[in-house]
Each structure stands twice: as C-alpha cells, then as structure tokens.
Amino acid sequence: MEKELFEAARDAMAKAHAPYSKFPVGAAIRAEDGKIYTGANIENLSFPEGWCAETTAISHMVMAGQRKIMEVAVIAEKLALCPPCGGCRQRLAEFSGASTRIFLCDETGVKKTLALSDLLPHSFETEILG
Numbered sequence: 001m002e003k004e005l006f007e008a009a010r011d012a013m014a015k016a017h018a019p020y021s022k023f024p025v026g027a028a029i030r031a032e033d034g035k036i037y038t039g040a041n042i043e044n045l046s047f048p049e050g051w052c053a054e055t056t057a058i059s060h061m062v063m064a065g066q067r068k069i070m071e072v073a074v075i076a077e078k079l080a081l082c083p084p085c086g087g088c089r090q091r092l093a094e095f096s097g098a099s100t101r102i103f104l105c106d107e108t109g110v111k112k113t114l115a116l117s118d119l120l121p122h123s124f125e126t127e128i129l130g
C-alpha cells in the first residue's frame with residue numbers, strides 16, 4: 001500500500017511544471033474511498049502564482065468528491081526528503097484526522113512516516129468558523 005502511494009507520487013513528480021525552481025515535487029493522497037489522487041507543483045513566470053504538489057493533489061481529491069485524507073506521500077527530485085511547506089500543512093490539516101499519515105520519500109521509497117500533528121502542532125482550530 002505504501003509502495004503504491006510512493007510510486008504514484010514519483011510518477012506525479014514527472015509531470016511537474018517547475019522550469020523556474022527546477023525543483024520537481026510529486027504528491028499522492030490516499031483518500032477515504034481507497035483511491036489515490038496525485039499532484040505535482042505547477043509554477044508560473046509570475047513566481048508567486050505557482051503552487052505546490054500537495055495542493056494539486058488535494059484539489060484532485062476534493063473534485064472527486066472526497067473529503068478525508070488517510071495517507072500522503074511526498075517526493076522531491078533534488079532533496080533527500082521534502083516535508084510539506086507551511087501552507088500545505090494547513091491545507092492538509094483541513095482534510096486530515098489524527099490517524100492521517102505523511103510519508104516522506106526519496107527515489108527508493110518511503111523513508112520517514114509522520115503524523116500531521118508532528119508537522120503542524122498547535123494548529124489553527126476554532127468552533128466559531130465551524
């Protein structure tokens with residue numbers, strides 16, 4: 001299962017549009033339906049307009065009607081391990097629970113497994129906004 005998610009993230013990384021940073025990233029989410037939703041980073045000539053691999057994967061999951069992330073795998077071509085950036089941690093938190101697992105991968109497979117609470121402790125939560 002982990003291997004399948006890793007392979008999906010690696011395949012997604014090959015689709016990155018990262019001509020500016022030259023830093024391709026791939027992400028794969030296993031949602032509650034058991035299916036895998038993938039994403040790559042998509043950059044823009046107007047640099048702040050690009051977005052991360054995790055964000056692309058989340059959007060695919062949401063548009064498939066899924067709202068719960070069970071597992072996420074992330075891989076970057078040029079870094080040993082690529083923990084999600086701060087913004088993506090918050091976006092992942094929107095659709096994650098206590099049992100959600102984050103797999104940090106290198107080109108050989110899963111190298112580190114974390115809970116989202118490891119990456120985003122004391123996260124923004126309020127009952128006022130729902």
Ligand SMILES: O=c1ccn([C@H]2C[C@H](O)[C@@H](CO)O2)c(=O)[nH]1
Nearest residue numbers: 021023025041052053083084085
């Ligand atoms: O977790 C991360 C960190 C960075 N990037 C992308 C954003 C940008 O396109 C490139 C360099 O930061 O990597 C991701 O996709 N995910």
Ligand SMILES: [Zn+2]
Nearest residue numbers: 052085087088
């Ligand atoms: Zn990010």
